[in-house]
Amino acid sequence: xxxxxxxxxxxxxxxxxxxxxxxxxxxxxxxxxxxxxxxxxxxxxxxxxxxxxxxxxxxxxxxxxxxxxxxxxxxxxxxxxxxxxxxxx
Numbered sequence: 076x077x078x079x080x081x082x083x084x085x086x087x088x089x090x091x092x093x094x095x096x097x098x099x100x101x102x103x104x105x106x107x108x109x110x111x112x113x114x115x116x117x118x119x120x121x122x123x124x125x126x127x128x129x130x131x132x133x134x135x136x137x138x139x140x141x142x143x144x145x146x147x148x149x150x151x152x153x154x155x156x157x158x159x160x161x162x163x164x
Contacts, residue, residue: 079136082152086116088128094121094148096134119146126151 083098099114118141119134126132131152139145 080133080149081117081146082131082133083117085126085128085130085132088121088124088126090118092121092124093144094119094126094132096132096146096148098134117146118143119148120144121148 081096081098083096085094086097087095096117096119097114098117099112101110102113103109104111117134119132120137120140126148133149133152134146135149137145137147140147
C-alpha cells in the first residue's frame with residue numbers, strides 16, 4: 076500500500092527535530108454545496124532541523140516515531156517568487 080503524501084505549510088519549528096505542518100483541503104459542504112476549507116496540523120519528523128516556519132513542504136506517512144509524530148518531511152516545494160529587482164544601474 077503506497078504511503079500518503081501531503082503538502083502543507085510549516086507553522087512551527089520550535090521542537091527539536093519536529094515541525095508542525097498545516098495541511099489545508101477544500102471540500103464541498105454536504106447540504107449547501109459551498110466549497111469550504113478544512114485544515115489539520117500534523118507533527119512531522121525533521122532530522123536535520125532544516126525546515127523553517129512559513130515554508131511549504133511535502134510530508135510522508137511513516138511508522139510512529141513518537142506519540143504525535145507519524146509523518147516525516149520529504150522536501151521543500153518550490154514556490155514561484157517574484158524575481159528580485161536587479162541592482163544594475
